Amino acid sequence: MLETLRKIVQEVNSAPDLESVLDVIVRRVQRAIRTDVCSIYLLDQARERYVLMATQGLNRKSVGQVSLSLDEGIVGMVGQRAEPINLENAAAHSAFTYLKGTGERKFHAFLGVPIIHHRVLLGVLVVQQKLIRKFDEAEEAFMVTISAQLAGVIAHAEATGSINRISEQDKTESDRKFEGVSGCIGVAIGPAVVMTPLADLDGVPDRRVDDVKAEVSKFKSALSQVRRDIKKVGRSLAKRLRSEERELFDVYIRMLDDNALGGEVIARIKEGSWAQGALKQVIGEHVKQFSLMDDPYLRERATDIKDLGRRMLTCLQESGPALSEIEFPENTILVADELTPAMLGEVPTEKLIGLLSVNGSGNSHAAILARSMGIPTVMGVVDLPYTRIEGLNIILDGYSGRVFVNPSEDLSQCYQDILREENEVNAGLEGLKDLPAETTDGYRMPLWVNTGLITDVARSLERGAEGIGLYRTEIPFMIRDFFPSEQDQTDTYRKQLEAFAPRPVTMRTLDIGGDKPLPYFPIVEDNPFLGWRGIRVTLDHPEIFIVQIRAMLRAAEGLDNLRIMLPMVTNVQEVDESKRLIEQAVEELREEGYTINQPLIGVMIEVPAAVYQVRRFARRVDFISVGSNDLTQYLLAVDRNNPRVAGLYVSYHPAVLKALQFIALEAHKENVSVSICGEMASDPGGAILLMAMGYDVLSMNATNLPKVKFALRGISFEQARELLSQIIVMDNVDKIHMKLRQTLQELGLGQLTRPTIPD
Structure with a gap:
């Protein structure tokens, strides 16, 4: 069976x-x-x-x-x-x-x-x-x-x-709806541009071409290149292979003939398909035929066909225009099987208005960056046939996590009205930049930002950020092909520190692994979120850790606004070892003639084991910061990148709220400040609850900072405490959401809640 x-x-x-x-x-x-x-x-x-x-x-x-x-x-x-x-x-x-x-x-x-x-x-x-x-x-x-x-x-x-x-332009099929999860709130309306992964035939979008002759020429050129490559490999291995094994390379060459695969692809191109799409169709059909054969030897030939397809696709992609040379349309909505941070930088900022990912969740690294940039995003739209929507008009609803393909005029008008209301609300918040986040009864709440790109700095300052609660140092590592040198890191960090001086800048040490792999330092594990990541990696590679710490310290020379934060700690030994290495770097730089002051050192509380050791950590460090995204993931046993369980990832889960309140209380028992830099702090309702719990600093994406400030200025601290006392005893997430929404509306802050979205 x-x-x-x-x-x-x-x-x-x-x-x-x-x-x-x-x-x-x-x-x-x-x-x-x-x-x-x-x-x-x-x-x-x-x-x-x-x-x-x-x-x-x-x-x-x-x-x-x-x-x-x-x-x-x-x-x-x-x-x-x-x-x-x-x-x-x-x-x-x-x-x-x-x-x-x-x-x-x-x-x-x-x-x-x-x-x-x-x-x-x-x-x-x-x-x-x-x-x-x-x-x-x-x-x-x-x-x-x-x-x-x-x-x-x-x-x-x-x-x-x-x-x-x-x-096929059959306009009777409109308003086709697909469900995902919100990555960043907001609405975007525009044409879909599908980004194709390199050498991934399944990810090639359908696309029509006008210049068939040029497309055929492009394919024939790729075909010739693959033939040359196969012959070269065959010659280099000739002495090490038996005659029957060498014949395999001849079989490969014959498959590419005009009366075989090559001819079939050219025929599809002449029907109007672009070369990559034609190749995908032909290879797919042959793979299917071979895969269904009963003979094991013939069935294995499907692997050979796939290999040839990937080789030809690679040549076609290399011969095509670089992404930087592509003319993206106005109001581009970028679509990918799985969005990566690197993809976000491929489209001109002024043309990119939305992001759509088939895989991933609202708390994946790409979604966090999207929120930092303020780009409406929907993740985990697993049923979307994304290769078929190139060029089609879509509505991306970042509030509900919905995507509509080929929207009707009525639906488009409805979302245009929501866009207009959004712009009006944002325009009304611009005057808050220089005002403090102070409640109606005088309670002052510092608002900091989470950053990763240098472009985040200007946006953060424009919105009145008072410091950086989380600078993701792994991002400069992720956009390179090798580990950046100490000098490269120093230059990058200096820009962040200088721009915010004298305001504090909290730099998290390299946090890779999990959903943040480096292309030149791959970590392959069955369960990466419970594996080698964060502080575990850098302590196992002190040569990487010390170079990064030296770069941070050098970058802060003369500014003295650096705070160093250690991610993914689970025991005090990790903290002690990290502090020892930081002290070593300080002494080395002083001996080299640098004027280095000892920076403030803190830890991130991200795993349940750390929750119950807050006081022990607090006795060793200068500050505590909660990474609520990962903490929620680990408390609820929900992979935040898995769209199948994305609905179970809820920041307002009673267990999460209890844990967050416990952390704040424990840290204050040791007179250590406690901040939070997860996405919960970016939500106006969440910010009110966190303030009531006693958090000393809220750090968030710059886009949401004005809304959070507006919410805090519209409530008294006592009202916030009363709201928390009612919510902390609730056991139903939907009722918690309803209570928060109702409270914001009663306070005259209804414009900060999700707009009414058509079903």
């Missing part, structure tokens, strides 16, 4: 459209179970009916014609119960409804299983047989397994089908 399942999933994955997907499923399942009938009923949400969309065994003319209401028939019962129903004689069941024209009256045995994707019922998969008998446990288990495996493929195929119709 496992081999059968593998083949079905493989064939379904390579099917070009929804109709083909469903046809493959019913044919393959009917054959695998050796039953008389296999059918798929898909739920039409608009009509609230199950529609027969594919069958093997019933009357084919009834496909698309017959349907059932949500509570009608045994199919409706499967959907309502969301569980399998296995009957030996379906016609004798009280819920049985005969669908006229299908010819199903002669079938008795019935097994139906729901098709569910991300808690959403898509339809029902049914097998039937003439015999009066129950399907056995193995058959039922197979059906449940196949349904679970294929639910995502069916959802994706449905989405792809609707996108294809839009691409």
Whole structure:
């Protein structure tokens, strides 16, 4: 059964459209179970009916014609119960409804299983047989397994089908909605520009070309280059290979002939596709054919085809214009399978208005940077067929995490109104720059910023930031091809420190691993968030740590506004060792003639183990800072980059609020200041709660600083304490959100809550 399942999933994955997907499923399942009938009923949400969309065994003319209401028939019962129903004689069941024209009256045995994707019922998969008998446990288990495996493929195929119709300018398919999670609030309306990962055939977007001749020439040039490369490799290995092994390189060359792969790609280009898209289509079809073969040797040839495809794609990408040379359209919404920090710098800032990522979550590193830059972002839109939306107009709703492809005029106008309201609110906040974040009863709350790029500095100062609570030093490391030298780091850090002097600048030591790998220092682990990251890496590599500390200290010479923060600490030994190395760097630089003052040293509380050692850390350091993003992730056991569980990542979870309150109380028992630099501080409601808990500093992205300041200036400290006392005893996240929203509205701060979004 496992081999059968593998083949079905493989064939379904390579099917070009929804109709083909469903046809493959019913044919393959009917054959695998050796039953008389296999059918798929898909739920039409608009009509609230199950529609027969594919069958093997019933009357084919009834496909698309017959349907059932949500509570009608045994199919409706499967959907309502969301569980399998296995009957030996379906016609004798009280819920049985005969669908006229299908010819199903002669079938008795019935097994139906729901098709569910991300808690959403898509339809029902049914097998039937003439015999009066129950399907056995193995058959039922197979059906449940196949349904679970294929639910995502069916959802994706449905989405792809609707996108294809839009691409073909069929304007009847509008307002196609996809659900993700918010990465950065705000709304963006504009054309989608898909960024293709290097040498990733699956990520190549569909694109049409006008100059077919130039595209064919480009492909032939890439083809010649690949031929030369293969011949070169073959010659270099000739002496080490047997004659039959050397023949493999000749096979590769023949595959590229005009009457083989090369000719097929050129034919697709002549039909109007760009070279990369044509290559992807041809390679995909051949890989599918070989993968489905029973002979193991022939099946392995699929790997050879993929390798050739990647080689040709690499040549095509290298011969094309550099990203810096591409003319991006106005109001670009950048789309990628997985957004990376480096991608954000590829599009001119004045043209980039939105970011959309198929994978990742609202708390991935790319999303954090997007918030720093104030770019509306939606992450984790896993069902979006992103390679099919190049050039299409989309609405990106960073408040609800929704994306609309080919929006109607009415929907576009609705979101244009929201954009106008946003601009009006932001314009009204500009006058707050030089005013303190002071409550109505005189409580002063320092507001700092989180930075990573040099462009963050000007934006932060423009919005009235009083210091930097988190400078992500790993970002200069991530945009290079090798470790930056001590002098390079010194120059980079000096710009941050000088721009904010005499205001404090908190520099976090290199925090790589988890969702922040370096391309030249890869860390491959099964569970990276529980692995080698943060302070664990740098203490294992003191040569990296000391160079970075020396650069920080040199950069702060004469300014003395440096604070050094240690990430991911879990025990006091890590703190003691780090302090020893910092003192070593201070002494070395003094011996070299630099005038170095001992900087303030702090730790980040990011893991549960650190929560219960706050007082021990506080006795060793000058300040405590909470990284609430990671702390929330570890407390809730939710990978913040996994869109499948993104809905479980909630900053206002009762356990998170209790932990944050406990940390502030514990730090103050040792008379040590405590700040927070997670995204919770960027939310007006969260900022009010954190102030009431006793946090001494709130650090956030510069974009949200004016809104947080406006919220704090509109409430008294006593009102904030009262609100906290009510919320801290609540056990329901939705009620906590509702209470915060209601309180902001009662205080006349309703414009800081999420705008009303159409369903």
